[in-house]
Amino acid sequence: MGACTDIDSITVVINPSPTADAGPDTSITEGESVQLNGSGGTTYFWTPAEGLSDPYTANPLCTAGDTTIYILTVTNEFGCTDTDTIIVRVDGDCGNIYVPNAFSPNGDTKNDVFGVMNRCLETLDLKVYNQWGNLVFETTDPNGRWDGNVGGTMAESGIYSYWFNGTLRDGTTVNGQGNFVLIR
Numbered sequence: 237m238g239a240c241t242d243i244d245s246i247t248v249v250i251n252p253s254p255t256a257d258a259g260p261d262t263s264i265t266e267g268e269s270v271q272l273n274g275s276g277g278t279t280y281f282w283t284p285a286e287g288l289s290d291p292y293t294a295n296p297l298c299t300a301g302d303t304t305i306y307i308l309t310v311t312n313e314f315g316c317t318d319t320d321t322i323i324v325r326v327d328g329d330c331g332n333i334y335v336p337n338a339f340s341p342n343g344d345t346k347n348d349v350f351g352v353m354n355r356c357l358e359t360l361d362l363k364v365y366n367q368w369g370n371l372v373f374e375t376t377d378p379n380g381r382w383d384g385n386v387g388g389t390m391a392e393s394g395i396y397s398y399w400f401n402g403t404l405r406d407g408t409t410v411n412g413q414g415n416f417v418l419i420r
Contacts, residue, residue: 251314254278258308258322266328269299276318277310300324330356333410335398338417341384349381350416352400357410360402367394378402384418393420 259273274280274294285291287300298306303325311317334353341348350373352362357378364373364382372391373382384391396418401411 251316252312253316254310254312254318256308256310256318256320258306258320261323261325263325263327264298264300266301266326269297270324272296272298272306272308272322272324274308274310274320276320278313279311281309281311283307283309298324300326302326327405328355330354330404330406330408333412335400335412335414336416337414338419339384340419341390342420349383350396350398350418351375351379351381352402352412354404354410356404356406358403358405360400362398362400362402365397365399366391367396369397372396390420391418393418 254277256276257274262270264270272282272288272295274282277294280292280294282288282291282296283306284304287298287304288306289297289299303323306322306324307319308322309317309319331354336347336350336353339347339350341350350364352360360376360378360380362373362375362380363371366372372386375382394417395415397413397415399413401409403409
């Protein structure tokens, strides 16, 4: 029996992967559109397709109704894929600052809390004082609300004063002061 040997060679081709680029995160005002700028492949697919003029193109027109994270999947000529994401923030009209002139913290889920209300508040400093000028509530949370309790005890019915200072998402400074009624 003989020992047979042979030599052969093979070529291994490693196809390059694409590099998907969905572009930088962006913001639009409600009702506006923005052109997305995808790159890095030969074919493109955006998800979700809602709000896009054509999810199969590199540069669809986006008219999102709400803030959305879009995922771009690109494929190159070798069938290799890569993904990237972009956040399209939809800013609605900030509208007016709303501060109620009365509230009734009685647990019926209607007017149970007091606070400064606006969906674009970025920062807030709110202070509430009783009729003798004592601070009974304070918050720096833009979504902070007073539930009518002071130190775990229900505050009395009556007239209270408030003062606030804050900023909106666009950098606009807002402030105000006034009175409101706590109804028990």
